[in-house]
Amino acid sequence: MARLTADTPVIHPDCEITETRFGHYVEIGRGSRVAHSVIGDYSYCDRYADIANADVGKFANIAALARIGATDHPLHTAACHHFVYRSQDYWDDADRDADFFAHRQGRRAVIGHDTWIGAGAMVKPEVTLGHGAVVGAGAVVTRDVPAYTIVAGNPARPLRNRQPPEVAERLIALAWWDWDHARLRAALPDFRALPALEFLEKYGG
Numbered sequence: 001m002a003r004l005t006a007d008t009p010v011i012h013p014d015c016e017i018t019e020t021r022f023g024h025y026v027e028i029g030r031g032s033r034v035a036h037s038v039i040g041d042y043s044y045c046d047r048y049a050d051i052a053n054a055d056v057g058k059f060a061n062i063a064a065l066a067r068i069g070a071t072d073h074p075l076h077t078a079a080c081h082h083f084v085y086r087s088q089d090y091w092d093d094a095d096r097d098a099d100f101f102a103h104r105q106g107r108r109a110v111i112g113h114d115t116w117i118g119a120g121a122m123v124k125p126e127v128t129l130g131h132g133a134v135v136g137a138g139a140v141v142t143r144d145v146p147a148y149t150i151v152a153g154n155p156a157r158p159l160r161n162r163q164p165p166e167v168a169e170r171l172i173a174l175a176w177w178d179w180d181h182a183r184l185r186a187a188l189p190d191f192r193a194l195p196a197l198e199f200l201e202k203y204g205g
Helices: 099-104 165-174 182-195 197-203
Strands: 016-018 033-035 050-052 054-056 110-111 149-150 159-162
Touching: 050 054, 165 197, 182 197
Parallel strands: 016 033, 033 050, 054 110
Antiparallel strands: 149 159
């Protein structure tokens, strides 16, 4: 029997989930924290990932200890400590700074379909990873990453294309990530065996 289902995400022990919507066939690894996010169909994260204020597409592969939408402290004020905005933790007569948290949640990270974020990588708020992009382990992504581009380093810089631009454009047009579960299963042998260009030629992309 298949371990993942369309109905209920697999959430491993010790996770913290806050105001997050999950798609079909989703898995969240042990000890991960996911807050104020959307996790698309078939996407997963490995152990101890930290995802906040993010819109994650379909078929995203998020490795252990990755951090997406890493939150910032206020740098324009006299102090950048928690007491400024988590004030209720320090005084009985003070409230949390609701405006600060609303601003933080509005700074979305966007992760495209069929992406891979390596172990220990960080994607900053308001950064978009294009469809098919790959982020190397330990990278810190501070700028948008074009579709089907591989980046690495701190700050992350392009290394090479995952697919040639013309193939990338055809894959995006084919949008196999929108196929239904049965069609994906029928094409599984070709996903396994065919290079991207041959796959496109067979499936009309």
